[in-house]
Amino acid sequence: MEKIYIEHNHFFRREKMGKIIEVDARGLACPLPVVKTKKALEGIEEGEVITIVDNEVAKDNVVKLAQSLGCQTEVKQENGFYRVHIRKEGVTATQLSVNPGQLIFINSSHLGRGSDELGSILMRSFLFSLTEMEVKPQRIIFMNSGVHLCCEGSPVLDSLLALEEKGVEILVCGTCLDYFQLKEKLCVGKVTNMYSSVEHLLAAEKVITI
């Protein structure tokens, strides 16, 4: 049995190749590559969108968007850029599949203002208590200095890994990881972008901001 490739383009396949749209998102900050790609995909019924980005985080975010819309993707690296080929066939989901539920939004590595030392102890205690709760949040989003908590050396990795294992989705801001140069040190959770973070925040039944 032959493995089918998208590039196959002979007699039988040519007719349904559809439109090809190129989105040049090089130099654009998060979440613009995702937003522009989504708009391009919404603008065609069938065909291909090729988004060109200049960094790995943007590439991962665009791929994630495409996959959540049920599209097939392929990434090619070219002269330091990424070309994300997204194939849309027929009807796909019109928006990201966001399950509502409780969402915890952590935008600092410390809990509360006052003493950083105390804040760190409180954060550890907060996340540990969360692992012990019967009802768990649907997801936790980490932003700004909060992303430190998900990276190498964090004192709360055990709790976060336990939460992830129990089905809590841990989402970590890619721009923030880049800013703190922590991309290589991420230990728990998936990298996300502002666009899908906003979608999750708006769709959540309840948002608890820490």
Next chain:
Amino acid sequence: MELSLARKSAWERLSAGEREQVFAFAEGYRRFLSEVKTEREAVRFALERAGQRGYVPLEQLPPGGIKPGTKFYLCWRDKVLLLGIGGEQGVQEGFRLIGAHIDSPRLDLKPRPLYEKGGLGLLKTHYYGGIKKYQWMTIPLALHGVVMLRGGRKIEIVIGEGENEPGFTITDLPPHLAREQMEKKVNEAFTGEDLNALLGHIPGPEEKEDKDNRVKLSLLKLLNERYGVVEEDLIAAELQLVPAGPARDIGLDSSFIGGYGQDDRVCAYTALEALLDLPFPPPQMSLVLLIDKEEIGSTGDTGAFSRFLEYALAEIAHRAQLGEFLNISRILSRSKALSADVTGGFDPTFENVYDRQNALFLGHGVVLHKYSGRGGKYEANDASAEYMGWLRDIFNNYGVIWQSGEMGRIEAGGGGTIAKFLAFYGLEVADCGPALLSMHSPLEISSKVDVYMAYKGYKAFFQA
């Protein structure tokens, strides 16, 4: 009446004495797999077997020469073979065809493969078909193929199959130095350009010119001494690196066969044996088509997306004195086919890529697929309900243990076969073949009972 469709292992459903037949059939199949590793070798094997059973070249038959039971073959460019036997009804009533492909994923040599770097002589390869590249590294490989020498002499090469023969291999980084490699995605960590095979490293005598290529030159010298080959000849060559060594039984109970190239030579072998074992002239003309190039999209002059079948049928019709074009189209439209190809069996280690309800299980009999393809049935030949019903009744009446379903989850990927190209001619077609584990890997796994049921199913298709 059984209301629901139960799932039960074929091993538990075999009739008395059939288990012995399953194991006996597997012996022959395993020997075939060990011997035959390219499309050319498959054609040669089939020609030898057919020759022993009295098959003659089609071109030797005079007009009107195809009668019930007449056995013939048509070989096309050494890479395609059509075998046939005349039916009780004339060919104007249509024929039954089983088409299987005899090419398999592998590593072809590039036109200029030979180079030297770091004191090592290496061969650059270009992968053929859909492979997971890392599976082809650090395993013993053998070189099979043909080379055209200047002046038109053709030499055939098989190096690395014998126990005492040297083989080849593709190297990989030690884990100690692979930190960066291990962090990449699999399809980015191993590229086509990384698949370079070791050829040697003894330098030739020191010469003033080309002193950086002493190993390469000494290897070229060896090639020339042993085969008469010069570097330019490698451009006019089909040289393929394939997994070395014989196929083998797998499992404590010897219930599986492990070997290279079972996609799709398992169907080629079972279809060939089914045709050769037909005891009487079948009701309609029975044909087995062994075809090339399926793994790269059936393209090229020896692929199913060529006009070979039409040409072959014109030759057949000529010998049945029906050579007008209208008649050929009519014959095609009255004909039935099985696209005999393998599919992916359920692998419990990776269960999330399957729809359990529709998964195909090793040891549950030959698979009858209504369609293959990907996504919204793209690239598929979607067989009709009528044809599926007809085939189902044949299999049930002839005691063929079979199953049906889909290879994997709809969005997990997909695959294609030659079915759509046969359908292009107007034939009724469905896909039928055993399910494999580790499809397209150097060691594909089949179940002996499924292999036997493919043979039995193909035979029933001709006989019914």
